[in-house]
Amino acid sequence: MSIIHVVSMSGGKDSTATAILALEQHNRDACRFVFADTGNEHEMTYDYLRYLESNLGIHIEFVRRNFSDVWWPRRDYVRDAWPSKGVPMDVVQRALSVLERGPTGIPFLDLCIIKGRFPSRMAQFCTHELKVVPITEYQLSLIAGTEHLAWSWQGVRIEESKARRSKLQGTGACVISFHELGGGLFNYRPILRWKWQDVFEAHSLYGIKPNPLYLQGRERVGCLCINSGKQEINAWAKRDKDHIERIAEWKDIVSQVSKRANATFFPAPGDNDTARERGGIWQRVEWAKTTRGGRQYNLLDQLDGPTACSSSYGLCE
Ligand code: SF4
Incomplete structure (x- = not known):
C-alpha cells in the first residue's frame, strides 16, 4: 500500500509553498498537483500555474466541474x-x-444559472461545488480500485482567518492538521502554523517567484470573489476592467433565470430586493474607491496609476 500525495493548487502563495514542501519531503513520482478551474480566475493566475509547471518540473491537472x-x-x-x-x-x-x-462551459456561470443566483457570504456554495467536489473526485479517481491511499495536501494557515483558527486550533499547541475522510482519503494541512514570511521564504529558497498579482497589492489571487475587500476590487477595476464587464454580463444572464428577475454578485447590505437592486459590481467598484464607511473618495489611491506596485507583503523590498 502506498500513499499518493495530492496538492491542491490555487495559484496563490500558500499552495505554492505547500507544493514545494511536498516535493521536498516525497519522491516526485508520489506527488500529484491539481487545480480546480472556476472559469472566473485571473489570466495571470493561469500563466503562473504554467510557470510553476516548468519551474518546479511538475504537471498540474486542471479539473473543471461539468454541470x-x-x-x-x-x-x-x-x-x-x-x-x-x-x-x-x-x-x-x-x-x-x-x-x-x-451549459456555457464556464463552471462558475453555469453553477449560478442552475441556482438562479450568485453565491453570497451566507451561501458560499461556490467553494464546495467548484473546488471541493472536482478535487475530491480527482483524488478518489487516483485510488479507485487500488490499494493506494491519497493524502490531500492543503495550503491553509490559521493566521489567515479567525474562523479558520477556531475551527482548526486544538487544545494547547495542537492544531488539527491531519484527519481521515474515509474511502482511503486523508486531509493534510502541513503549513497551518506558518507565517507569511515562511511562505515567501520557501518560494525564495527554491527560486520560485510568487504570483505577480501580489505585486499589484492583492492579498489573495483567487477568482473575483464575494469575499473581496476594497483593495482587491480596486485592483480588478483599475487593471482588469474587462473582467468586471464580464461579471456585469453574467449578472444580466443570471437575473434572467432568477424568479425575482434580479440577481447580483455583490448585493448592497441586506438580503432583500432593494439590496439586490442597489447592489451590483459597478456599485461595488464605486464603493471600493471610497474611505470612511464608503462616503469619501480616496483621491490619493485614484492618482496611483495601474502600474504602481503596492504589495502588502513587502515583495518589492
Ligand atoms: S474564491 Fe470566492 S468566489 Fe471563488 S470559489 Fe472561492 S469563495 Fe467562491
Missing part, C-alpha cells in the same frame, strides 16, 4: 413545475430562454 447532468433536469423543472407553483409565464419563458441554450 450538463443537472442542467437539463433543471430546464425541465423550470418548464414543468414553475407554472404550477404560480410563477408568471413571462418569468418562466425568460428563464427557459437561457436554459434552452445549454
